[in-house]
Amino acid sequence: MTTANLLLPLAAEQKSADVTDWAARIGWVAGLLLFVALVYWLMRQGWKWRGSLQSDLPELPAAPDDPGEAGLTMTGRYHGSTTAGQWLDRIVAHGLGARSRVELTLTDAGLDVVRPGARDFFVPAERLREARLDKGIAGKVLAEGGLLIVTWEHGDRLIDSGFRSDRSAEHAAWVDALNSMNKSITTHRTSTTEGPAR
Structure with a gap:
């Protein structure tokens, strides 16, 4: 038997193995x-x-006609909102759950959140509670201090909103500015409520 005859059955087997x-x-x-x-x-x-x-959450406030002079501005990403202190309890009502690009502007009147392709909203200065650096919010975890978390009051609920600047070095300045604004408003509110000292 020649070599060619031996190879013929092998070739036939290889051909049949290709059938799917x-x-x-x-x-x-x-x-x-x-x-x-x-x-x-x-x-x-x-x-x-x-x-x-979350349908009990009121409509988000819109920016006033005259929001005042811009103190700080930032471009970056909006990563979502959660119930304050519960970083996995995502809030989706009124478009707050949609991630997007963001342009933040802090003025004397409050925090203007402009989101191309998503719903804009405005946080009045008296509703801002605190700001801090953190590493995560529902669905997004970064390095320590990679997120700017802004806590604000809406209706009867405290909300944490997560932002990340295109230049993360800006985060510390935003924390300082937002906490200073909150401290100033709290001091003013306390002195107005208590009245002049006797």
Whole structure:
């Protein structure tokens, strides 16, 4: 028997090994696509359900016609809002759950949050409570101090909103400015409530 005759059965075996069970492959692909669609639908339903649970949250305030002179400005990203002190309890009502680019402006009147492609909002100065540096908020974890967290009051709820500047070195100046503004407003509010000393 020649070498050529020995190679013929091997060539035939290799050729038959290339045959694919297309029906099984198409079935697996279709099943995988259905599973992905189901997971996406469940996530969407969960988002809607969370939004309905937070329907008591009032409408977000809009910026006043004359917000005053800009003290600080910042461009970066808005990473979402949560219930204050509970970094996994995401707030999605009124578009607060949508991540986006952001332009922040701090004035005497408050904090103007402009979000291209998402809903803008304004936090009046008397509603600002504190600012701090942190490493995470629902769905986003960064290095220590990588997020600027602004705590503010809306309705009867305290909210933490997370921002990241394009230049993270700016975060410390924002923390100082926001906390100084809050301290000044608190002092003024206390002195007005107590009245002049006798």
